[in-house]
Amino acid sequence: MAALLTVENLKTYFHSYRGLVKAVDGLSLYVNQKEIIGLVGESGCGKSVSMLSILQLIPTPPGEIMSGRAMFDGQDLLQYEAKGEKMSSIRGAKIAMIFQEPMTSLNPVLTIGRQLTESLEIHLNMEPQTARERAVELLRLVGIPDAKDRLDAYPHQFSGGMRQRVMIAIALSCNPAILIADEPTTAVDVTTQAQLLELMQEMVTKFSTALVIVTHNLGVVARYAERIYVMYSGRIIESGLSDDIFLNPHHPYTIGLLKCVPQLGETREEKKLVPIKGMPPNLINMPENCAFLPRCEYSLERCRREPWPPLTQLEGQHYVSCYADIREKP
Amino acid sequence: MAEDREAGSKAAGKPGWSEAAQHYSETRRMISVFVGRPLPVIGLVIIVLLIIVAIFAPLLAPYDPYKMDIINKLEAPSAQHLLGTDSLGRDTLSRILYGSQTSLIIGVSVIGISSVIGIALGLIAAYFGGLLYHIIMRFMDALMAFPMLLLALLVATLLGAGMKNVIIALAIGMLAAPCRMMCGVVLSVKQNDYVLSARAMGMSNRRLMLQEILPNAFPPLLVMITIGLGATILAEAGLSFLGIGITPPTPAWGGMVNDGYKYLMTSPVLAISPGIAIMLVVFGFNMLGDGLRDALDPKLRGVV
Numbered sequence: 304m305a306a307l308l309t310v311e312n313l314k315t316y317f318h319s320y321r322g323l324v325k326a327v328d329g330l331s332l333y334v335n336q337k338e339i340i341g342l343v344g345e346s347g348c349g350k351s352v353s354m355l356s357i358l359q360l361i362p363t364p365p366g367e368i369m370s371g372r373a374m375f376d377g378q379d380l381l382q383y384e385a386k387g388e389k390m391s392s393i394r395g396a397k398i399a400m401i402f403q404e405p406m407t408s409l410n411p412v413l414t415i416g417r418q419l420t421e422s423l424e425i426h427l428n429m430e431p432q433t434a435r436e437r438a439v440e441l442l443r444l445v446g447i448p449d450a451k452d453r454l455d456a457y458p459h460q461f462s463g464g465m466r467q468r469v470m471i472a473i474a475l476s477c478n479p480a481i482l483i484a485d486e487p488t489t490a491v492d493v494t495t496q497a498q499l500l501e502l503m504q505e506m507v508t509k510f511s512t513a514l515v516i517v518t519h520n521l522g523v524v525a526r527y528a529e530r531i532y533v534m535y536s537g538r539i540i541e542s543g544l545s546d547d548i549f550l551n552p553h554h555p556y557t558i559g560l561l562k563c564v565p566q567l568g569e570t571r572e573e574k575k576l577v578p579i580k581g582m583p584p585n586l587i588n589m590p591e592n593c594a595f596l597p598r599c600e601y602s603l604e605r606c607r608r609e610p611w612p613p614l615t616q617l618e619g620q621h622y623v624s625c626y627a628d629i630r631e632k633p
Numbered sequence: 634m635a636e637d638r639e640a641g642s643k644a645a646g647k648p649g650w651s652e653a654a655q656h657y658s659e660t661r662r663m664i665s666v667f668v669g670r671p672l673p674v675i676g677l678v679i680i681v682l683l684i685i686v687a688i689f690a691p692l693l694a695p696y697d698p699y700k701m702d703i704i705n706k707l708e709a710p711s712a713q714h715l716l717g718t719d720s721l722g723r724d725t726l727s728r729i730l731y732g733s734q735t736s737l738i739i740g741v742s743v744i745g746i747s748s749v750i751g752i753a754l755g756l757i758a759a760y761f762g763g764l765l766y767h768i769i770m771r772f773m774d775a776l777m778a779f780p781m782l783l784l785a786l787l788v789a790t791l792l793g794a795g796m797k798n799v800i801i802a803l804a805i806g807m808l809a810a811p812c813r814m815m816c817g818v819v820l821s822v823k824q825n826d827y828v829l830s831a832r833a834m835g836m837s838n839r840r841l842m843l844q845e846i847l848p849n850a851f852p853p854l855l856v857m858i859t860i861g862l863g864a865t866i867l868a869e870a871g872l873s874f875l876g877i878g879i880t881p882p883t884p885a886w887g888g889m890v891n892d893g894y895k896y897l898m899t900s901p902v903l904a905i906s907p908g909i910a911i912m913l914v915v916f917g918f919n920m921l922g923d924g925l926r927d928a929l930d931p932k933l934r935g936v937v
Binding site: 389390391395396399400402404409411421425473 | 829830831833840844849
């Protein structure tokens with residue numbers, strides 16, 4: 304089956320006065336139909352920037368997409384506007400995105416109903432009345448009680464969790480092929496987080512939408528994602544099925560990440576949480592070799608000499624970008 | 634604040650949750666802030682009176698403001714002529730009442746033209762940024778470099794007197810302020826997550842500007858427009874006083890002050906009464922603007 308979205312060698316750089324920031328530096332990934340993908344990495348590793356690049360939402364200047372392709376539906380999204388097409392016909396209609404901050408992602412002066420019906424009217428050319436009925440249905444689907452009344456409410460009358468539910472409803476309103484959720488649960492508390500993730504899983508199944516969960520929280524993706532990409536300083540350093548990553552990690556960074564997640568049922572004596580030493584790299588003027596090298600416990604002489612190791616296949620869908628051959632049970 | 638909380642808990646506890654109840658309380662808070670102090674109310678009353686007088690001037694005025702009566706010129710206030718007559722024997726009260734029409738027409742059309750153009754330019758400059766921003770804002774800087782009245786004076790001298798030209802002159806003079814303010818507000822509003830969110834949902838630039846950004850940038854503009862109305866009326870009076878504003882037979886307060894001040898020693902009421910009218914109206918607009926700012930600005934919530 305051909306992938307729905309294929310990103311190849313995406314490079315998004317920011318020109319800052321202190322130098323070139325290689326926020327995304329040669330990222331490749333693909334998303335299949337109806338698949339749930341996890342994109343994991345620490346803050347500032349380029350997760351959000353890569354997703355925003357796909358939708359051409361990077362502010363230019365200072366940002367610039369240097370190279371790469373993002374094939375969707377036979378078209379390269381990165382060249383889409385250059386060919387005279389409008390990205391706005393893709394955004395929301397084919398690929399939708401929800402953001403981290405539910406508290407500020409809704410326009411405070413427009414009613415929930417207006418914000419829901421708007422995209423229906425734009426992308427699906429619905430009549431206002433039909434759009435309104437559809438909006439009520441969508442609100443009900445995402446679990447807003449009293450949906451019909453709440454359509455005329457303003458965002459400030461909703462809680463954070465409810466707003467994120469509304470965002471999910473808006474994002475799925477036009478039945479997009481892919482939903483990108485950029486840290487969708489970071490700003491809400493843990494119980495709401497679980498509810499929202501359940502809801503998203505349920506909704507994407509219902510709408511046959513592929514879901515990309517961008518997060519720094521391994522726990523979030525562990526349960527829902529079928530495949531996982533681990534990102535570090537602008538690149539994918541390990542990818543594979545969820546089981547490959549969690550049960551059989553190969554990259555020192557992935558191993559380190561898993562070591563600092565507590566396991567239920569383990570006492571402090573049985574397993575100590577081990578933090579990854581050092582700091583995330585500064586992305587300005589990066590050296591050519593592996594960015595994780597300064598923090599790596601398994602570094603070899605070769606890592607210092609040679610440039611960043613390419614992603615190589617281990618088995619099946621499991622790819623890793625590391626010279627050292629490590630197998631360690633987390 | 635206590636009122637808000639009360640309304641919120643009432644609304645949440647009620648089974649048939651009604652949105653109107655809670656929304657109303659916010660509007661009511663604004664009204665109560667506005668009405669709570671005397672000055673904004675006085676301002677509002679003055680402005681409402683001005684509008685009523687302007688509309689019903691033909692009914693209210695005891696005489697035709699153009700009718701000359703040379704025999705009874707420069708009369709002191711009396712029962713026939715409450716504010717006396719001017720050098721051509723025209724009734725001063727009638728001319729002041731009709732003059733309110735001139736002031737209001739000029740104020741509204743100047744502010745209308747300058748804020749529509751200014752807001753549009755400011756919005757475009759701040760939204761698109763880059764070269765467009767610099768071209769528009771440097772042009773506005775150039776306009777701002779001249780004192781407003783001086784600029785209007787220059788344009789009015791070039792175009793000649795008359796109501797249409799006064800409107801054009803003042804509109805150019807008043808252009809920079811709303812443009813700059815809009816630009817500043819939009820620069821901050823467009824950074825909001827909901828704008829990015831709406832963009833990610835495929836909204837066009839036009840929709841983003843008009844629907845996502847403009848309503849959120851509006852409250853400070855409303856205040857500026859109200860205060861600007863007062864300033865425009867004052868500027869128009871200034872131009873008319875200098876003789877390059879409204880052409881003579883049309884009653885205009887500035888022109889009347891100019892006519893009257895020659896007789897300041899003998900008939901002081903001629904210059905003073907239109908002067909008071911100008912002062913009251915400008916004061917009214919400023920108080921109204923201040924009141925609106927206090928009511929609309931969420932940062933002042935709880936302070937006033």
